[in-house]
Amino acid sequence: MNGFTRYVFRQLFVGMVMVTAGLTCIIWLSQSLRFVELIVNRGVGAGTFLYLTMLMLPNFLTVILPIALFCVVVFIYAKMITDRELVVMRAAGVSQFSLAKPALVLALLTIGVGYLLNLYLLPNSYRLFREMQWDIRYNYSHILLREGAFTNVATNITLYVRERAKDGQLRGILVHDQRDGKIPYTLMAAHGALVESDGSTRVVMYNGNRQSVDPKTNNLSILYFDRYSFDLGKRSGVADDRHREPRERSMDELFDIENATDVPKQDIGKYVMEVHKRLTSPLLAMSFTLIALASLITGSFSRRMQTQRILVSIFLMVGLQGSALGIENVTAKNLSLIPIMYVHAVLPGALAFWYMLSQGHARVKPAPRQVAYG
Numbered sequence: 001m002n003g004f005t006r007y008v009f010r011q012l013f014v015g016m017v018m019v020t021a022g023l024t025c026i027i028w029l030s031q032s033l034r035f036v037e038l039i040v041n042r043g044v045g046a047g048t049f050l051y052l053t054m055l056m057l058p059n060f061l062t063v064i065l066p067i068a069l070f071c072v073v074v075f076i077y078a079k080m081i082t083d084r085e086l087v088v089m090r091a092a093g094v095s096q097f098s099l100a101k102p103a104l105v106l107a108l109l110t111i112g113v114g115y116l117l118n119l120y121l122l123p124n125s126y127r128l129f130r131e132m133q134w135d136i137r138y139n140y141s142h143i144l145l146r147e148g149a150f151t152n153v154a155t156n157i158t159l160y161v162r163e164r165a166k167d168g169q170l171r172g173i174l175v176h177d178q179r180d181g182k183i184p185y186t187l188m189a190a191h192g193a194l195v196e197s198d199g200s201t202r203v204v205m206y207n208g209n210r211q212s213v214d215p216k217t218n219n220l221s222i223l224y225f226d227r228y229s230f231d232l233g234k235r236s237g238v239a240d241d242r243h244r245e246p247r248e249r250s251m252d253e254l255f256d257i258e259n260a261t262d263v264p265k266q267d268i269g270k271y272v273m274e275v276h277k278r279l280t281s282p283l284l285a286m287s288f289t290l291i292a293l294a295s296l297i298t299g300s301f302s303r304r305m306q307t308q309r310i311l312v313s314i315f316l317m318v319g320l321q322g323s324a325l326g327i328e329n330v331t332a333k334n335l336s337l338i339p340i341m342y343v344h345a346v347l348p349g350a351l352a353f354w355y356m357l358s359q360g361h362a363r364v365k366p367a368p369r370q371v372a373y374g
Contacts, residue, residue, distance in 0.1 A: 004089060008076065008102035015072040016106060023064045024057065031056060035133075052136075055129035058121040059247070062114060062281060069110050070288035070317050073103045074310055077296045081306055086297065096357055100293045107289040114282025119251055122278075127248035153232055155179070159203070169193055173205055175230055185212035187230060201232040246274035273332040280345040284324065287349030291316050294352040298359035320348055 032053040080086045086099060153159050156179045162172025175187040189208025194201065210223040243262065246254065249271070257263060257271040295313035296306075327344055331337045 002098075004094065004098070005102050005105075008080070009105060011076050012072055012102055012106050015076055016068060016110075019068040019071055020061070020064055023068055024060055027060050027064065028053060028057065031060075048132075048136075052129065052132055055125045055132070058117050058125045062117050062122060065110050065114055065117075066282075066285040066288050067317075067321070069107060069285050070292055070313075073106075073289050073292040074296065074313060077103070077292070078306060078310060081296065096297065096359065099297050100290075100356060103289050103293055104286075107286045110285040111282045114285060118278035118282060123248055123250050127244070130245065130248055157232065159232075170203070173203065173208070175203065175205075177230075182215065183212055185210055187211075187228065189228065203230045203232065204228075205230065246271045249274075251275065251278070269332045269335055272335055273328060273338075276331070276338050276341050277328055280341045281324070283345040283349070284320065287320060287345065287352070288317050290349045290352035290356065291320070294356040298356055316348075320344075 032049075035049065035053060077086070089099060147161055147164055150158055150160050156177070158176040158178075160172075160174040161170050164170055169191055170193060171191045173187070173189045173192050176184065177187070178184040187205060187208060187210050189205030191207065192203055192205035195204055196202075205228045206226065208225060208228060210225065210228065212221050213219070214221065249257075253260070254271055254275045257268060260271075263271060292313050295309045295316075324344060327337070327341055331341055
């Protein structure tokens with residue numbers, strides 16, 4: 001890289017990092033608010049909550065990176081036009097491609113990061129996110145983390161735990177069972193533990209008693225025990241019941257999706273579309289960059305036309321992003337339209353690149369010569 005390329009690339013790279021971080025924080029905060037109920041209702045700790053929401057970041061970054069790159073290219077090149085830096089470089093004979101080179105290099109790096117996210121990080125992180133979310137919602141052990149609260153863990157079963165020790169031991173256990181409408185009973189124990197096996201959950205209690213009242217005589221019956229196992233019933237929502245979405249499947253699984261036994265035939269189109277979406281979406285970074293460059297560095301560098309060019313580039317970028325979403329929805333229903341996804345990802349960038357180079361002959365108009373009259 002020459003001095004000019006390094007200078008512009010450094011500004012673009014720093015701006016890219018800052019814009020990406022800002023957009024990621026905003027989207028992460030807005031999306032993480034949806035999972036606050038996991039803390040309130042499920043007793044999930046702050047560390048688990050943070051880890052769960054961090055697993056969503058690769059899903060955000062695949063969309064954020066191309067948009068952040070576009071914003072940075074528009075801002076930096078518009079600033080250089082305002083500061084007359086590009087005017088000087090063009091007057092010095094720098095070619096159109098050389099002016100665009102720093103942004104194109106950063107676009108290639110962004111495409112590489114996009115493929116890393118789409119092909120590896122996204123399916124793995126989203127799979128872990130879904131498994132963790134499913135486990136929190138349906139696993140009794142997370143419900144029992146709610147110390148000092150009465151919880152309806154099943155139909156007509158109320159459970160209370162005074163304290164949960166660091167080693168997983170439950171202290172101060174109370175269970176009220178009303179499944180037998182005629183003779184409900186209450187269990188109390190000094191301590192115990194939660195045991196899960198084969199989809200069922202049991203609370204093993206020690207040093208307690210079982211109390212019931214005869215509805216006919218109103219006599220209290222107390223049975224003391226050293227050890228008692230209370231069956232909470234078969235747990236619904238076990239991992240085998242969870243349907244795996246297209247985003248959490250690896251590329252190998254998606255390429256062989258027609259042989260998958262857990263995917264309905266009518267949904268195969270969504271999984272096939274996901275393969276091509278992962279292959280085409282990173283290319284939008286280059287198209288967005290070329291649209292921004294074609295709008296800003298072609299023709300003469302006029303401040304009066306700069307705002308108009310920025311608005312045109314934004315309009316084209318938003319239209320390209322919106323049409324990408326529409327094409328994905330249509331392609332999932334009609335797989336014969338898959339080639340359109342590749343044309344849509346490549347053709348706008350190719351046209352913008354051709355237009356940018358075709359305007360390379362434009363030069364800065366020389367200032368009118370001042371003539372002195374004696």
